[in-house]
Amino acid sequence: MNMQLVRFLGWRAVQVLPVLAMATLAIFGLIQLVPGDPAATIAGEYATAENIEAIRRDLGLDRPLWEQYGTWLWNALQGDLSNSLLTGLPVLDEVARRLPPTLFIAVFALLISICIGVPLGILAATRADSALDRFVTSVASLGVAVPNFWLGMIFVSIFALGFGWFPTTGARPISEDFWGAVHHAALPAATLATAGIAEIARQLRSSLIEVLQSQYVRTLRAKGLSPARILWKHGLRNAALTLLTVIGLVFNHTLGATVATEAVFAIPGAGSMIVNAAINKDFPVLQGAVFVLVLIVISMNLIIDLLYTVLDPRVKKD
């Protein structure tokens, strides 16, 4: 089993490289299609054509595209994410500074999603087709449909401006002031969590209903097992695989959704950095951020895969 695990991890690590290369190449290709010129942005509002040409040469933007990308990838694989076109600062430092607040609210949001979504899903499944189930299902649909930036503003006006319980903007560094960071992240995380709660509740409900209606559960019931035992020991254990998959997806989705939420709450995170880099075609920053985010998403998927092997004996055999 140990040998199996090592081989599994090794195979996964090999898979990471092409994914990283593909993701950053796709970003590099897409950004070439975006109109605009980073040299023009740097040169400012009243630049001359010569001025811009000089900056382009200076930044190496006059070189062939494959050469620009190749150089970047070669350096990135050696741990050098190169420098921002716009500010000249090392991308790695910028990502290291901007990512923690984003990761913090994403993880916080995931925890809220699980803590609320799972009980709601169980409640709805065990009382399938009751008024409570219909209520949970419709609230969940609403949660998926409501755009979170709008919800963010509503939350701010009620809980921050109305009751004054939470700050409306900004973030605190987690290392210096943990509870301050939690306090600041609470509203953005709650905003992000609504979609996650809805997704987890819906998927858990349908998966659990499927399990509870299966023939072996009928057999268990016939055997005289108590409904609680059926639910906790057999129902949830089988639904857990779906739950795990959904949690992985929700986390990846939440990470992407932070962009709009960060703007609403003025959080100096990776989202605003990526948007800014995209607008200004600052491709080293964009690719650097994507590079790190892809690594995070892949690691998350890996953790989920490992948890599968713990929960489901069938996965181990394969």
Place this chain on the structure above:
Amino acid sequence: MSESNIETPRDGAALLRRRRLLQLMAAGTTMALVPGVSAMRATAQTAAPKGGVLRVSAPFNPSSLDPVTSGAGSDHMILYSLYDTLVDFEPETLQPVPGLSTEWAFETPTRLVMTLREGVKFHDGTDFDAEAVKANLDRALTDPRSTAKGDLASVESVDVVETHVVAINLNRPDSALPLILADRPGMMASPTAFAEEGRNFDRTPVGTGPFSFVSWNDGDAVEMARFDGYWDEELPHLDGIVFRVITDLNTGLRSVIAGESDFVYRLNPQQKLVADRMGDKVVVRTSPTVANYHIVFNYAKPPLNDVRVRQAINYAVDREAFNQAALLGLGTVAQTMLPPGYWAHDEAHDGFFTHDPDKARALLAEAGYADGVQLQYYSNADQSSQQRAEIIMEQLRQVGINCVLTTGSNSDMFQRFMVRGEGDAIMVNWTGRPDPVQCFLFVYGEQGANNPGKVPPPPEMAEAVAEAQAAVSQEDRKPAFSRIEQAALEHALSCEVAFVPAIEVHSPKVGGYQPSLLGKPKFNRLYLES
């Protein structure tokens, strides 16, 4: 808040009263009156409490903190606190007043001699003197990354006359230079620091301003602390300023309402409505500015090379409707680039173009476009720019001008429209300049950055511009500006639509603020009441 004449006008009527006041001030103000205005400002400051850190919500991350390489008009608000300018200006009227230079005079029309303030030091301890001024201007003229070359096009060389006297030699008369030196080119940086730091000076600014640089985290905040060695012993009142970069204006406003920031600027009229509902929680200020929305034409090619089509656009645009729809009526309709009440503007030109669709159709028919004409219309891609584009396009459609819209980011649109000459018309938020002659050179001048067709201005305009550059006193320059405006209107060189109101919201604790006609707030004299 005791400065009664600069108190918050909360509605349109107050705005009008204010404008009337501005007119009166401008009419009666000459250079001789300037010290009086300064004295008035000084007395308002005497009781200012000390201490506190002002938190300002800034809508943009700065492009650079070096005035010579800064490339965005939105950097000024941050640069002003770090750097003093050679010449300062009265915020309400844009009259030049002493800055780092205590007095100046044109020795000949092409030699400006400036006496410098003594006892001024840069934040790093370097003395501010004539050598420093020369080093700064030379750098602005020669640095390959300099964005100030256009502003200083008339400067030939700089002479150190005495330790505290400097002379600027010009290649042509340019009476606009003193006010140009109140802008970025006149911000004085420490020669020791920029020689040492080189390119890195973008992020390690050292000036003589009331605040010295502490830190800049991109997309997050710029922090500065009080400079104890500031030459004006009364200043600064604050212990420091933090500019929090909050790109979403609604979020910026909410941060002030919640008391997390003290000041937010450049708000849209829609946000004023929200702020107005907050009662005593915040102070809302609206003031006129020289910034305006105008439609720039590329008249190097058809159809806009025909003056009749350009006139037709000017008659087709309903400026008041635009003001109501896009600016909620808080703006002022425009005829030229100079606002009503401003010293260089001639009121006789107001009402030159009226909303007259029939006349527009007749002019188009005369130009051979009786069946309509198509325009390539460019606009920034952000939501409010597109809304403005939709209003104008619909007004033009009603007279038979059909626009095809192209959008992109600000810098992309500038490159494509102004530099490469794509498209026919673009609506730009023109931020104005301290000296009016700069406006006309930028937009109508043959080499003007905002003249996409690079078509030379009509001869009578070129003549009047030269005259406005040669004459020194405002009274002598006025007739020349009136003729420039006249030529711009007769040739319909652009379509000036509406002046943008400056809308600022701050906490009631903030005192000492004076709104600026330039629309770019300065925080140097602000204080916080505990």
